[in-house]
Amino acid sequence: xxxxxxxxxxxxxxxxxxxxxxxxxxxxxxxxxxxxxxxxxxxxxxxxxxxxxxxxxxxxxxxxxxxxxxxxxxxxxxxxxxxxxxxxxxxxxxxxxxxxxxxxxxxxxxxxxxxxxxxxxxxxxxxxxxxxxxxxxxxxxxxxxxxxxxxxxxxxxxxxxxxxxxxxxxxxxxxxxxxxxxxxxxxxxxxxxxxxxxxxxxxxxxxxxxxxxxxxxxxxxxxxxxxxxxxxxxxxxxxxxxxxxxxxxxxxxxxxxxxxxxxxxxxxxxxxxxxxxxxxxxxxxxxxxxxxxxxxxxxxxxxxxxxxxxxxxxxxxxxxxxxxxxxxxxxxxxxxxxxxxxxxxxxxxxxxxxxxxxxxxxxxxxxxxxxxxx
Numbered sequence: 334x335x336x337x338x339x340x341x342x343x344x345x346x347x348x349x350x351x352x353x354x355x356x357x358x359x360x361x362x363x364x365x366x367x368x369x370x371x372x373x374x375x376x377x378x379x380x381x382x383x384x385x386x387x388x389x390x391x392x393x394x395x396x397x398x399x400x401x402x403x404x405x406x407x408x409x410x411x412x413x414x415x416x417x418x419x420x421x422x423x424x425x426x427x428x429x430x431x432x433x434x435x436x437x438x439x440x441x442x443x444x445x446x447x448x449x450x451x452x453x454x455x456x457x458x459x460x461x462x463x464x465x466x467x468x469x470x471x472x473x474x475x476x477x478x479x480x481x482x483x484x485x486x487x488x489x490x491x492x493x494x495x496x497x498x499x500x501x502x503x504x505x506x507x508x509x510x511x512x513x514x515x516x517x518x519x520x521x522x523x524x525x526x527x528x529x530x531x532x533x534x535x536x537x538x539x540x541x542x543x544x545x546x547x548x549x550x551x552x553x554x555x556x557x558x559x560x561x562x563x564x565x566x567x568x569x570x571x572x573x574x575x576x577x578x579x580x581x582x583x584x585x586x587x588x589x590x591x592x593x594x595x596x597x598x599x600x601x602x603x604x605x606x607x608x609x610x611x612x613x614x615x616x617x618x619x620x621x622x623x624x625x626x627x628x629x630x631x632x633x634x635x636x637x638x639x640x641x642x643x644x645x646x647x648x649x650x651x652x653x654x655x656x657x658x659x660x661x662x663x664x665x666x667x668x669x670x671x672x673x674x675x676x677x678x679x680x681x682x683x684x685x686x687x688x689x690x691x692x693x694x695x696x697x698x699x700x701x702x703x704x705x706x707x
Contacts, residue, residue: 640673
């Protein structure tokens with residue numbers, strides 16, 4: 334099955350590899366070297382250090398000295414910018430501090446991100462075409478640096494009619510050169526939600542009763558993914574609410590691809606401004622009006638509204654409202670994100686004539702925030 338493609342995540346992966354992995358392969362790799370890749374979240378030139386947030390959310394502090402080597406778009410720590418992607422090789426110094434031996438960093442290139450249906454494939458010419466949701470047909474080229482995912486490992490395996498997601502860069506001659514391509518045949522998914530009425534971990538199945546009284550038996554395997562308050566079928570409880578995405582096999586059995594279940598998780602609502610966005614890690618940070626910073630994760634079920642369509646559209650300092658649920662590990666998973674730039678304030682149109690605008694408090698635009706997902 335080809336799951337819904339998160340192009341922004343794919344794009345971040347491409348950037349991370351091109352900025353760090355490829356160059357690291359050409360550098361020496363001394364025994365005991367600590368390596369990390371991620372986003373630069375702070376730089377303190379006076380203290381000779383910077384902080385890096387990796388894709389799993391770990392924050393690491395690295396120090397530099399006169400022996401630190403720099404590659405990419407910087408020649409010294411003074412050139413390093415918050416928000417850049419970076420790869421670091423370091424060794425442990427005094428006091429367990431991590432002293433950077435090599436820092437490779439730069440501003441990620443502007444990527445063209447498209448998803449849609451494959452309409453043409455020409456392996457000899459090294460190109461293919463995709464029709465996006467707006468009906469536009471776009472031509473992409475591939476080269477030896479193109480990375481593949483999904484059900485393909487090369488352009489010759491791509492099929493007309495398949496769903497695809499592309500991350501590309503525009504060359505000087507106007508061509509769209511593919512950096513990453515994920516494609517495959519997406520089966521029709523059966524979606525349902527209801528109350529769990531039976532669980533049999535030994536037989537690898539469970540049952541839910543939908544709101545219209547239908548009882549559905551669903552089977553799980555090692556490819557089934559879980560979210561909510563469980564990480565396996567063993568943790569499923571009768572009486573829980575459950576949402577399921579499944580596909581039917583030739584015998585009519587329903588095999589669960591995704592199971593989201595729990596004891597009616599509490600809805601968390603928050604609003605504020607976007608502090609940072611880590612596309613590769615599938616998350617962003619939100620600063621609330623009281624200064625509290627929340628880390629918000631997204632997945633393929635997260636809906637976006639306002640001026641954004643996906644995580645890649647979020648930008649620092651945007652105003653945002655979030656409806657999220659708390660996962661079993663305490664993380665916040667967004668079900669809805671509404672974000673955008675606030676409209677400029679305008680003078681009150683109902684101000685009495687003759688009064689200067691400065692005497693009239695402008696109306697503030699409403700918060701973009703949701704916050705009822707129903």
